[in-house]
Amino acid sequence: xxxxxxxxxxxxxxxxEHVAWLARIELSEREKSVFxxxxxxxxxxxxxxxxxxxxDVPPTYHILDLENVYRGDEVQPSLPPEEALRNAPRSERRFxxxxxxx
Amino acid sequence: MPRPWELTARETAERVKSGKATAEECxxxxxxxxxxVEDRVHAFVTPLEEEALETARNIDRRASRGESLGRLAGVAxxxxxxxxxxxxxxxxxxxxxxxxxxxYDATVVERLRAEDxxxxxxxxxxxxxxxxxxxxxxFGPTRNPWDSSAVPGGSSGGSGAxxxxxxxxxxxxxxxxxxxxxxxxxCSAVGLKPTYGVVSRYGLIAxxxxxxxxxxxxxxxxxxxxxxxxxxxxxxRDTTSLKAPSKDYTGSLSEGVEGLRVGVPREFxxxxxxxxxxxxxxxxxxxxEGLGASHGEVSLPSLEYALPAYxxxxxxxxxxxxxxxxxxxxxxxxGRDGGDWSAVYSRDRRVGFGDEVRRRIILGTYALSAGYYNxxxxxxxxxxxxIRRDFERAFKDFDVLVGPTMPTPxxxxxxxxxxxxxxxxxxxxxVPANLTGGPAISVPGGxxxxxxxxxxxxxxxxxxxxxxxxxxxxLELNAPCRDRxxxxx
Numbered sequence: 227x228x229x230x231x232x233x234x235x236x237x238x239x240x241x242x243e244h245v246a247w248l249a250r251i252e253l254s255e256r257e258k259s260v261f262x263x264x265x266x267x268x269x270x271x272x273x274x275x276x277x278x279x280x281x282d283v284p285p286t287y288h289i290l291d292l293e294n295v296y297r298g299d300e301v302q303p304s305l306p307p308e309e310a311l312r313n314a315p316r317s318e319r320r321f322x323x324x325x326x327x328x
Numbered sequence: 329m330p331r332p333w334e335l336t337a338r339e340t341a342e343r344v345k346s347g348k349a350t351a352e353e354c355x356x357x358x359x360x361x362x363x364x365v366e367d368r369v370h371a372f373v374t375p376l377e378e379e380a381l382e383t384a385r386n387i388d389r390r391a392s393r394g395e396s397l398g399r400l401a402g403v404a405x406x407x408x409x410x411x412x413x414x415x416x417x418x419x420x421x422x423x424x425x426x427x428x429x430x431x432y433d434a435t436v437v438e439r440l441r442a443e444d445x446x447x448x449x450x451x452x453x454x455x456x457x458x459x460x461x462x463x464x465x466x467f468g469p470t471r472n473p474w475d476s477s478a479v480p481g482g483s484s485g486g487s488g489a490x491x492x493x494x495x496x497x498x499x500x501x502x503x504x505x506x507x508x509x510x511x512x513x514x515c516s517a518v519g520l521k522p523t524y525g526v527v528s529r530y531g532l533i534a535x536x537x538x539x540x541x542x543x544x545x546x547x548x549x550x551x552x553x554x555x556x557x558x559x560x561x562x563x564x565r566d567t568t569s570l571k572a573p574s575k576d577y578t579g580s581l582s583e584g585v586e587g588l589r590v591g592v593p594r595e596f597x598x599x600x601x602x603x604x605x606x607x608x609x610x611x612x613x614x615x616x617e618g619l620g621a622s623h624g625e626v627s628l629p630s631l632e633y634a635l636p637a638y639x640x641x642x643x644x645x646x647x648x649x650x651x652x653x654x655x656x657x658x659x660x661x662x663g664r665d666g667g668d669w670s671a672v673y674s675r676d677r678r679v680g681f682g683d684e685v686r687r688r689i690i691l692g693t694y695a696l697s698a699g700y701y702n703x704x705x706x707x708x709x710x711x712x713x714x715i716r717r718d719f720e721r722a723f724k725d726f727d728v729l730v731g732p733t734m735p736t737p738x739x740x741x742x743x744x745x746x747x748x749x750x751x752x753x754x755x756x757x758x759v760p761a762n763l764t765g766g767p768a769i770s771v772p773g774g775x776x777x778x779x780x781x782x783x784x785x786x787x788x789x790x791x792x793x794x795x796x797x798x799x800x801x802x803l804e805l806n807a808p809c810r811d812r813x814x815x816x817x
Contacts, residue, residue: 285709289765
């Protein structure tokens with residue numbers, strides 16, 4: 227335990243809870259503590275990139291020199307409603323059924 | 329006389345097209361092999377026996393009418409279960425998509441069908457392609473055909489194992505950080521990650537868009553080149569698809585390696601690289617030298633940052649991509665809809681996603697969140713530029729770079745699954761090619777004393793797949809124990 231107490235903490239249980247909520251992922255109490263330990267180990271390793279000298283280095287978002295692609299605004303065939311609804315866990319008439327929001 | 333399942337794709341298609349064999353007997357032989365060994369391998373999430381036989385019979389009917397057949401006539405192909413197949417469930421080995429039946433085929437699947445290939449099943453994988461061992465599958469792990477106590481690699485472990493065990497002649501996988509090269513290395517098969525943009529990603533269920541490519545797996549380099557030629561084409565439905573024309577990748581295989589300059593990156597033989605693996609790869613380099621290539625050592629100093637940069641980018645993209653799983657249009661919806669809707673989604677996403685997927689979504693969300701974006705995500709993208717520059721520099725002096733695919737031989741099932749970071753470390757030599765976008769192949773290099781496969785990785789500049797295939801082909805022709813077959817025990 228002494229070793230782990232000395233180790234730098236990057237993320238607290240509360241932060242893990244908060245980020246998991248932002249990502250809409252429920253965690254059990256046990257998972258919160260296991261994930262917090264694991265995420266701290268992983269973030270400690272990720273700290274390595276701080277050493278890289280990146281002043282004046284532009285980010286690579288994409289390896290291709292892409293240009294935006296436009297296509298004509300033409301009607302294309304689309305899925306019939308029954309096909310589109312086929313994978314929906316809950317549907318009603320021709321609609322996806324969502325949980326109540328307001 | 330080899331049984332049909334033992335034939336290469338090239339041999340199978342030649343026989344079927346010339347009328348020496350029927351597609352049905354070729355496919356049936358593979359299906360019988362599958363029946364014989366699948367319980368020891370578990371390569372498939374969804375085998376497709378009946379559909380495959382039906383397709384094969386249709387091909388034979390067309391042949392009997394005198395129609396000409398495609399380049400993969402009667403060839404049994406296994407397709408990773410993150411590639412959409414019309415009317416056949418496509419699960420990503422996740423509970424979230426356990427019942428998902430795509431209403432369309434991925435472009436690569438359309439292209440396979442157009443060449444008269446026969447899809448024999450959907451293969452097991454790490455859930456949402458997040459892993460290097462095929463242990464995180466909701467449907468249980470795949471076994472290595474060379475040693476059933478070892479992992480087959482991942483995330484395309486089912487595809488690698490299926491090809492190695494003879495349960496398919498060819499397979500499609502996807503490679504985001506080594507997910508095709510790793511199982512190729514661990515199962516003694518050939519796997520090539522093409523240059524980003526060469527193969528359409530339309531119908532590939534997204535994990536990390538800027539890194540991943542659908543990639544071919546085969547038992548030899550010729551077949552790998554043949555399959556690449558079938559799937560590589562511009563696709564207007566994928567806006568990152570290159571406008572380069574399709575080409576045949578098999579033509580230049582026999583051009584040899586004379587005069588080729590082979591670079592050996594020092595960083596690929598660091599302290600994490602197993603001694604037997606390092607020795608085997610150096611032997612491969614010397615074999616190339618014996619065939620007329622020259623070699624020199626090279627340094628890629630930014631490589632030590634590749635793994636954290638890769639994981640930060642992949643996790644960030646994953647957190648955004650996997651936000652779509654809300655259990656409305658498809659996916660997993662458990663329990664009643666009452667109460668707060670965010671709580672409903674959170675619960676469904678907890679049930680639908682396994683531990684590793686949730687870990688990566690949470691870390692990715694963290695890396696993209698206010699206050700951490702610059703420190704993690706943007707920093708990783710800048711490091712990506714440094715790594716690209718290192719490779720560009722190396723490719724000024726060398727035609728190809730050769731090193732191990734994996735730093736160690738296949739490890740035991742269960743050995744690393746409790747330690748996420750230890751599993752990430754396995755990808756240290758494969759992620760650079762995803763960050764730079766260039767092609768990289770893994771070909772069999774030999775075996776450890778204990779009989780486990782070792783893969784040799786060959787990397788080339790963007791769009792030089794031909795070089796990786798040529799070098800791979802010559803290594804294969806001159807490899808020790810090239811007729812060794814997996815014991816399946």
